[in-house]
Amino acid sequence: xxGFNPYSVIFYGLGLIVLASSLLAVTxxxxxxxxxxxxxxxxxxxAIFYLLGAPLLAALEAILYAGAFMVLFxxxxxxxxxxxxxxxxxxxxxxxxxxxxxAGVSLFLVLILVGADPGGRTLLPAAMAxxxxxxxxxxxxxxxxxxxxxxxxxxxxxxxxxxxxxMEDPTEPTVGGER
Amino acid sequence: MIVPFGHVLILAGAVFLIGAVCTMAHRNLIMIxxxxxxxxxxxxxxxxxGSLHWWRLDGQAFVIFIMAAAASEVAVGLALFVYSERRTGxxxxxxxxxxxx
Amino acid sequence: xxxxxxxILLFPLAGAMINVLAGRYISRRLSATVACGAVxxxxxxxxxxxxxxxxxxxxxxYRWIAVGEFQASMSLLFDxxxxxxxxxxxxxxxxxxVYSAAFMRDDEGYVRYFVYLNLFxxxxxxxxxxDNLVFVYLGWEGVGFCSYALIGFWYGDARNVSAGxxxxxxxxxxxxxxxxxxALCFLWYQSFSISNITTHTQDLTIGMATxxxxxxxxxxxxxxxxxxxxxxxxxxxxxxxxxxALIHAATMVAAGAYLLIRMFxxxxxxxxxxxxxxxxxxxxxxxxxxxxxxxxxIKRILAYSTVSQVAYMFLAVGAGDIVGxxxxxxxxxxxxxxxxxxxxCVIQALADEHDIFRMGNLKKYLPGVxxxxxxxxxxxxxFPLIGGFFSKDRILLALxxxxxxxxxxxxxxxxxxxxxxxxxxxxxxxxxxxxxPEGGRKSEVKPIPxxxxxxxxxxxxxxxxxxxxxxxxxxxxxxxxxYMSSVPGAIVDLGASSAMSWALGLLDSILVLVVxxxxxxxxxxxxxxxxxSWVHRxxxxxxxxxxxxxxxxxxxYQAISKFLWVQVDAxxxxxxxxxxxxxxxxxxxxxxxxxxxxxSTYLITFFLGFVALLYFLVLVWLGL
Numbered sequence: 001x002x003g004f005n006p007y008s009v010i011f012y013g014l015g016l017i018v019l020a021s022s023l024l025a026v027t028x029x030x031x032x033x034x035x036x037x038x039x040x041x042x043x044x045x046x047a048i049f050y051l052l053g054a055p056l057l058a059a060l061e062a063i064l065y066a067g068a069f070m071v072l073f074x075x076x077x078x079x080x081x082x083x084x085x086x087x088x089x090x091x092x093x094x095x096x097x098x099x100x101x102x103a104g105v106s107l108f109l110v111l112i113l114v115g116a117d118p119g120g121r122t123l124l125p126a127a128m129a130x131x132x133x134x135x136x137x138x139x140x141x142x143x144x145x146x147x148x149x150x151x152x153x154x155x156x157x158x159x160x161x162x163x164x165x166x167m168e169d170p171t172e173p174t175v176g177g178e179r
Numbered sequence: 180m181i182v183p184f185g186h187v188l189i190l191a192g193a194v195f196l197i198g199a200v201c202t203m204a205h206r207n208l209i210m211i212x213x214x215x216x217x218x219x220x221x222x223x224x225x226x227x228x229g230s231l232h233w234w235r236l237d238g239q240a241f242v243i244f245i246m247a248a249a250a251s252e253v254a255v256g257l258a259l260f261v262y263s264e265r266r267t268g269x270x271x272x273x274x275x276x277x278x279x280x
Numbered sequence: 281x282x283x284x285x286x287x288i289l290l291f292p293l294a295g296a297m298i299n300v301l302a303g304r305y306i307s308r309r310l311s312a313t314v315a316c317g318a319v320x321x322x323x324x325x326x327x328x329x330x331x332x333x334x335x336x337x338x339x340x341x342y343r344w345i346a347v348g349e350f351q352a353s354m355s356l357l358f359d360x361x362x363x364x365x366x367x368x369x370x371x372x373x374x375x376x377x378v379y380s381a382a383f384m385r386d387d388e389g390y391v392r393y394f395v396y397l398n399l400f401x402x403x404x405x406x407x408x409x410x411d412n413l414v415f416v417y418l419g420w421e422g423v424g425f426c427s428y429a430l431i432g433f434w435y436g437d438a439r440n441v442s443a444g445x446x447x448x449x450x451x452x453x454x455x456x457x458x459x460x461x462x463a464l465c466f467l468w469y470q471s472f473s474i475s476n477i478t479t480h481t482q483d484l485t486i487g488m489a490t491x492x493x494x495x496x497x498x499x500x501x502x503x504x505x506x507x508x509x510x511x512x513x514x515x516x517x518x519x520x521x522x523x524x525a526l527i528h529a530a531t532m533v534a535a536g537a538y539l540l541i542r543m544f545x546x547x548x549x550x551x552x553x554x555x556x557x558x559x560x561x562x563x564x565x566x567x568x569x570x571x572x573x574x575x576x577x578i579k580r581i582l583a584y585s586t587v588s589q590v591a592y593m594f595l596a597v598g599a600g601d602i603v604g605x606x607x608x609x610x611x612x613x614x615x616x617x618x619x620x621x622x623x624x625c626v627i628q629a630l631a632d633e634h635d636i637f638r639m640g641n642l643k644k645y646l647p648g649v650x651x652x653x654x655x656x657x658x659x660x661x662x663f664p665l666i667g668g669f670f671s672k673d674r675i676l677l678a679l680x681x682x683x684x685x686x687x688x689x690x691x692x693x694x695x696x697x698x699x700x701x702x703x704x705x706x707x708x709x710x711x712x713x714x715x716x717p718e719g720g721r722k723s724e725v726k727p728i729p730x731x732x733x734x735x736x737x738x739x740x741x742x743x744x745x746x747x748x749x750x751x752x753x754x755x756x757x758x759x760x761x762x763y764m765s766s767v768p769g770a771i772v773d774l775g776a777s778s779a780m781s782w783a784l785g786l787l788d789s790i791l792v793l794v795v796x797x798x799x800x801x802x803x804x805x806x807x808x809x810x811x812x813s814w815v816h817r818x819x820x821x822x823x824x825x826x827x828x829x830x831x832x833x834x835x836x837y838q839a840i841s842k843f844l845w846v847q848v849d850a851x852x853x854x855x856x857x858x859x860x861x862x863x864x865x866x867x868x869x870x871x872x873x874x875x876x877x878x879x880s881t882y883l884i885t886f887f888l889g890f891v892a893l894l895y896f897l898v899l900v901w902l903g904l
Contacts, residue, residue, distance in 0.1 A: 007181040015190045022194055022217055026201040031209045038213060041194075045220055051181065052227050054239050061223075064246055069216060069253050076257045077209060080264050095880070099203035102887055103196040109894040110192040116901055120185025124231050129239060137236040138243065149247035156251030163258035167265075203883045211879070272879045279877025 007126055011051055018044040035073050042066040053127040056134055187228035195221035206271050208263075212256050219249045282339050284329045285356050288366060289341075289405055291321035292373075296398035303391035312381035315394035319377050319401055323370035330363040336766065338411035338475050345414070349470055357411035357475050360764045361541055361606060365408040368613050372530045373401045375739050379621055380522040382729040383628065387520075393433065397526070400426035404531050408538065413462055413472040416539070420458065420503070423532045424451045430527060431519040443518040450512040454502015454536075461495035464488070478545040478768050489546055493553030496543050497560075504536030504590045507564045511825050513587055517579040521624030524579060529586050529616035534609045537593035541602045544769040548600065555686070558598025558679070562693040565591035567823060569700035573707065574819035577634045578623050581708050584822070585660065586616060588697060589668075592675055595694055599687065601678035603761045603770050607750050608671040614743040615659035615667055621736050622653040626712060629728050636711045643713050645725040648733040650713055655740045657709045661702030661796060664789035670747040672698055673785050674774070680784060681776045698788065699795050706799035714804055 018041050025037035042065040049058035114120050139146065198217030205211055223242045230238025264270055295318025303311050338355040345352040356362075377397065384393055403422025410416040425448075432444030462472065468488060469477055481489070500506075505513035505528075516528050527533075540547060540557065547553050565588045572584035589612045596605030627634060629646055643650045659667025676698065679691035750760035761772040774781075818824065874881070 005180060011182050011186075018190070019193060019197070022197045025213065025217075026197055026210075031207060031213075034210060034213055038216070041217070042220065045224060048224065049227055052187070052231050054227050054230070054242070057223075057227060057239055057242050060243070060246060061220075064250065065216070065220065069249070072253060072257060073209065073213070076261060080261060080270070095206075096200070096204045098884060099200045099887070102203075102884070102891055103200045106196055106199075106887075106891050106894055107193060109891070109898050110196075111189065112898050113894070113901060114185040114188050114192075116898075117185070119232075120188065121183050122232070123180040124182060124184055124187065124228065125234075126181055127231060127234075129236060134236055134239060138240045141237070142240050142244075145244055149244055152251050153247060156254045160254040160258040163255070163262045199887055203880055203887060206880070275879065276877030279875060 007051065011048065014044050014048050014051070017041075018048065031077050032074065035070050035077070039066045039070050042070070052124065053129050054134075055128060056131045184228060184232045188225060191221045191225035191228065194224065206273050208260050208270050208272055211272060212253070212260070215252070215256075216249065219245055219252075281329065281332055281335075281358075282341070284325050284332065285339055285358055285409065286341055288322050288325040288329065288370075288409065289356075289402060291318045291325065292398045292401040292405065294318060296395050296402065299391050299395045299398065303395065308385075308390050311391045311394055312377075315398050316374065316377040316381065318398055319370060319374045322401065322405065323367075323374050326363070326366040326370050329358060330367060334359050334363050334766070336475055336479075338473055350466065352412055352414035352472055354415050355411040355473065356409045357473075358409060359475075360767050360770075361538070361602075362409050364606060364610065364760075364764075365538060366405060368610050369401065369404050369408055369531050372613050372617050372739070373397075373404075373526060375735055376522050376526045376530075376617065376621065378735045379525075379624070379732055380520075382731045383522055383624055384520065385729070389433065393430075393520070396426050396429045396433075397523075400430070400527060400532075404535070407535050411474050413465060413474060413477075415472075416474075417455075417458060417462060420455065420499075420535070423527070423535065424448060424455070424503075427451070427516070427527050427532055430523040431516045433519050433523065437518075440518040443512075443515040447512040447516045450505075450509045451502040454499045454509060457495040457498035457502075461492055461499065464492055464495070474542055478543065481545045481549055484546065484549055486550055489549035490552050493543075493547040493550050494556065496539060496547070497553060497557055500536030500540050500594075501560065502536070503539075504533045504594070505587050506536070506560055506591060506594060507567060508825075510564060510568070510587050511822065511829060514580050514583045514822065517577070517583050521579065521620060521627060524583070525617045525620035525624070528583065529620050530613040533586055533590050534593065534613065537590060537597065537605055537609060540594070540597045541605055544597065544602050547597070548769055551684070554598045554600060555684070556598075557594050558687065558690050561591040561594030561596075561598055562690045562697075563591075564588070565595065565697040566693055566700070569697050569704060571819050571822045572704040573700070574816055576636055576820075578626065578636050578639075578708070578712065579620070579634060581636070581704060582616070582619055582623060585619075585701070585704065586612075588701065589616065589660075592672065592694065592697075595679060595690065596675045598690070599675065599678040599682055601675065601771060601774065602767070603750070603764050603772070604671060604674040604678055606764060607760055608668065608675060610749065611659070611668045611671045611743070611746050614739055614746055615656045618652060618736055618739045618743050619656035619660065621732070621739070622649050622656060625649045625728055625732050625736075626653075628732075629725050631724070631726055636708065639712045641715050642725075643715065646728075646733075652733070652736050652740050653709060653713065655744055657705045659743045661705045662698060662788070662792055663702075663796070664792065666745075666747060667743050668747075669789075670750060673781075673788055674750070676788065677776055677781055677784055678774055681774060681780070695788075699791055702792050702795045703799055706796055707803045710800065710803040 021037045021041040021044065025034045025041060028034040028037065043062060046058045046061040046066070049055075049061055195218050198214045198221060201214030201217060202211050203214075205214070223245045226238045226242050226245070228238075230236060260270075263275075267274070269275075295315050298314050298318075299311055306314075336357070336359055338357045340353055340355045342354040344354045358366075377394075380393065380397065384390055387393065400423060403419045403426060406419030407416055407423060408419075410419060428444045428448040430444075431447055432441040434440050465472055465477060468484070469480070471477070484492075502509045513528060513533070517524055519527075547557070568584040568587035568591065572581050572588065575581045575584060589608070593605045593608050593612075596602065596608060625646065626639065626642065626649060629642075629649075630639060633639065655667075662669040662672045676691060676694055679687050679694055682691075748759075750758055758772060761770070764770045765772050821827065874885075
């Protein structure tokens, strides 16, 4: 921890918020609670983006992730009303064991990797990317990817519309069955 | 000067692993999708840090595309969720085990 | 000449092939005609060949196997013994083929029978004519196979099949020795040619000659059914009677003696081998003559008689007199075939009856057969001046004048055997044909085709007068011996003083007549011997030889076999393999627990791979 300048304090605080809210979101039984915590996490991430010099992305993060995706999640949750995973709770702890262990091992490995790299020790400069410059880079160099991404969104739209349509004969629901 | 580059990466990695655990450990389909969102977000964070470290805007451009992919994935994923819930009445991923051999 | 010799072999082979390919589509008559015609053709060719003269040069027919130094060409050696053997084999085979055409008239396997019979004649002629020992081996095995096929001809009855198998196994035991002898010949001579080997015996050491001689002797023992490999011949009577006549009387069993005669120059180098042959001959002659005295089946008596007579051929070889051996071979072929075929007439006339004690009164119902049988039996008994008398006389003389003192003992054994022979022969004759109240009645006697009786007369004439071949006196004196004089090892004149030969001959004749007369009184009213007496059981079962072999060889072999099967194969190997398969299966079951079909499982698996990658990345990064 070199340098206790104001930026680093802000960063560590925001990082703590993000981590804590992510953890909380993950461990909730009620999906609505989880989504709430997740919104907090995303807002924290947006702030970190701004700190790291990406104001446009920070705005987009807040608008898209926190504002659109999570709202969509809430819509679906409210519509379908999934039951909270209350049943069979005793086995619940056992399900977490293996993933948690694996995640712990991975974290350890990541720490080694990052610690071993001299480049990881350089301090990030404080900077701000001008939206105009960013836009120029985006549309000059990556215009094709922009087109593809828009096409991707279009396809997703069509797919979502098709999958979500009302059926004429709803058949008897069966567990694990499909058409 | 903000923080060492490595610290941001560690943060991104930790958030990514949290998302991975969420995907692996939950049975509810919604929570699995939540985990995927967390992971995508963490990847974006890493990109932004890298973009600042190497002083190129390409990293930030890529975050745009990550967001586009995440958007389409959320849309289709939730549509699938609604569809399969209508077909089978179950939101438990463990119940979709027809491929069990 | 070459063409003639090739045709001798090709005729019967062609006959067999024609019947194999076309026999199903042509009439029975045509099948039989083809078969008989094939043998007739071989006979005519043999006559031509003999008339053209014999030679000691081998005639190459076909370059069969040639691998480096190993040359096994199909070459023929048409010397005096071969000419004689070919003539005898083809003539007797011809008679038997014609007989069979009538004998097997009601049988379903008519064509199959003639195929095998022709094939047998081909193989036997190969043995008779071949010069190359590997070629002889081909014929040797061929006769063994045909014998097996023909003994078990009526394979519906399992007993016939096992009789055939028994014959095959026992001759096989002899054939092993033949194979070893072949290898030794190649090692020593680099050649398999009989003419080459027998004219170069000076290259052999006494030890090698003894070894080779013993091996050939063992092979001959198997084929000729001498002790200790004699037990298959009585059981081989399960086959049709003409088969017994051809294979087990006239030709195949003589093949062993024939082989020894052909290889005599090698054997004669080793007095030990000759002594062994003579001892085996003497013991077997006595053994089988005694066993024949107690038998009740008409064919079994004749079978034991064959063993006994072939033993005399071995005695001849052992005494060094291959002319005598060949002489007896020829005579025996004629009268034994005659006897078997006549017995076949009786058997068919009485609706397949084999027990002599259920026959009788046949003189008036089967007069032709009566006289034929009488001729045969008299020849067998060495009735003075006919048939087998001169051959047996010569053999006994050769034994008597042999310088080694032990041969006197062997002469005595042979002499006693020569007296037992008329005893069992006349017993057979009287019991079968004599008039007695409980014997056969007219109603029981079925008519038999005249052909079967008619065709035997030429054989009877030859049997009666074949003594003329080698009379010790008179104008055609020792014609056979002179004919064979060019064969290496043949002695023309035994060198006994004429006084001794006359004395022995006279002694022999008188005693034979006495025995014949005595047996007339003994067996005129036959009574079955009490079954209980141990002597009778001993003789009836052939000195319990079958039981001995069963106890000593078969039972342990089967025990070992069962052990290896149950414990080692099924228990050990099979279970081991199954256990191996089982472990793989259970491993697979364990592995299948991973296959839950649930998304979370697969996601965790993905992540596991990710962790592994990370780990390796760390290793690489840190330079480990």
